[in-house]
Amino acid sequence: MGTVATHGLGKSFGKVQALDGVTLDVPDGSFFVVLGPSGAGKTTTLRAIAGLEKLDAGSVHLDGRDATGDPPAARDLAMVFQNYALYPRHTVYENIASPLRARHCSSSEIAAAVERISSLLHIERLLRRRPAQLSGGEMQRVALARALVRSPRAFLMDEPLTNLDLKLRVEMRTELTRIHRSLGATFVYVTNDQVEALSMADQVAVLREGRVQQVGTPTEVYERPANQWVAGFVGSPPISLLACHAEGDRLVGAEGWTLPRPRWTTAEDGRPLLLGLRAEDLSVERRGNASLPGELYGLEPLGDRTVVDVRVGTEILKVKARPTVTGTPGERLLVAVDLDRAHLFDAGTGLSLSEAGR
Numbered sequence: 372m373g374t375v376a377t378h379g380l381g382k383s384f385g386k387v388q389a390l391d392g393v394t395l396d397v398p399d400g401s402f403f404v405v406l407g408p409s410g411a412g413k414t415t416t417l418r419a420i421a422g423l424e425k426l427d428a429g430s431v432h433l434d435g436r437d438a439t440g441d442p443p444a445a446r447d448l449a450m451v452f453q454n455y456a457l458y459p460r461h462t463v464y465e466n467i468a469s470p471l472r473a474r475h476c477s478s479s480e481i482a483a484a485v486e487r488i489s490s491l492l493h494i495e496r497l498l499r500r501r502p503a504q505l506s507g508g509e510m511q512r513v514a515l516a517r518a519l520v521r522s523p524r525a526f527l528m529d530e531p532l533t534n535l536d537l538k539l540r541v542e543m544r545t546e547l548t549r550i551h552r553s554l555g556a557t558f559v560y561v562t563n564d565q566v567e568a569l570s571m572a573d574q575v576a577v578l579r580e581g582r583v584q585q586v587g588t589p590t591e592v593y594e595r596p597a598n599q600w601v602a603g604f605v606g607s608p609p610i611s612l613l614a615c616h617a618e619g620d621r622l623v624g625a626e627g628w629t630l631p632r633p634r635w636t637t638a639e640d641g642r643p644l645l646l647g648l649r650a651e652d653l654s655v656e657r658r659g660n661a662s663l664p665g666e667l668y669g670l671e672p673l674g675d676r677t678v679v680d681v682r683v684g685t686e687i688l689k690v691k692a693r694p695t696v697t698g699t700p701g702e703r704l705l706v707a708v709d710l711d712r713a714h715l716f717d718a719g720t721g722l723s724l725s726e727a728g729r
């Protein structure tokens with residue numbers, strides 16, 4: 372078993388409220404990602420689960436039992452950090468074996484565990500080397516192997532891929548997902564990188580200023596953001612948000628445009644709204660039945676696609692287009708909108724108004 376739950380965690384550092392009622396429910400064996408910007412309270416949440424932070428409020432439950440008062444060592448959790456210091460004088464084998472030696476496991480138990488984890492991480496051929504004889508990526512794998520060699524109740528991971536270059540990071544994302552599946556262990560993984568979160572998680576909890584904004588699968592969080600802030604934080608390029616209100620069977624933009632009112636909208640006429648449009652739900656058309664008039668502001672070629680920035684009044688819409696798209700700044704264009712995939716938010720509260728009617 373390896374369930375982890377927090378209930379109403381509260382923690383202040385002086386005037387800073389780092390956690391403000393954080394409630395999470397991490398199922399056994401899940402890859403649970405806590406996603407949020409810098410300062411959101413992600414590390415504090417992990418430290419609270421590990422028992423390294425004295426809480427002002429709330430409780431931590433491990434396998435259904437209240438563990439709030441338990442010292443860290445009694446919780447049977449393993450923390451994996453950004454920085455891994457390997458012992459330079461020890462071989463890779465000894466480095467990986469060290470957590471088991473500290474727990475007085477027998478030599479045969481240690482040998483079996485090191486063999487199992489090094490085969491899982493594809494580092495068997497490195498076992499006799501010393502850290503100085505490893506590349507950065509190999510060191511990373513050894514460090515992960517050392518963290519994963521034990522079988523604790525759950526692994527708590529604090530941005531473990533942050534210090535890697537982009538190529539290795541992408542590679543290790545796939546590796547971690549594979550390792551998680553093989554181990555069947557519970558991972559609570561903290562990151563500020565939404566791509567990492569969406570690509571690896573079973574469940575994502577989005578945290579902002581110490582408060583959970585939404586918990587859901589990566590698809591739910593991306594496709595059905597609970598509020599304007601989650602919609603803006605998750606997704607690249609960021610979602611475009613246009614001020615508007617409903618008027619009869621139309622949506623009327625603050626910039627003077629109109630669109631048919633989506634059939635799922637429950638918002639009453641006149642209420643200030645934000646229309647959220649993701650780049651892939653828009654297309655650029657020079658003629659035809661398009662919906663929003665604008666002008667080309669700039670092109671951002673990204674290899675496999677080009678993001679076209681289109682100015683609609685004073686706002687810039689991000690539109691995903693083919694890599695071959697061309698155009699001149701200032702050129703008039705029309706942007707076709709897939710309204711079935713659009714989002715509406717209350718401009719005052721930021722809360723989504725899309726879900727009720729869909």
Ligand SMILES: Nc1ncnc2c1ncn2[C@@H]1O[C@H](COP(=O)(O)OP(=O)(O)OP(=O)(O)O)[C@@H](O)[C@H]1O
Nearest residue numbers: 384387389407408409410411412413414415416563
């Ligand atoms: N020991 C501390 N003393 C004072 N303030 C702290 C301490 N630890 C955290 N904080 C503050 O609490 C808030 C949450 O910090 P936390 O480290 O949990 O955020 P985070 O989401 O992990 O950020 P990052 O992604 O930058 O690591 C921040 O405003 C931070 O400055």
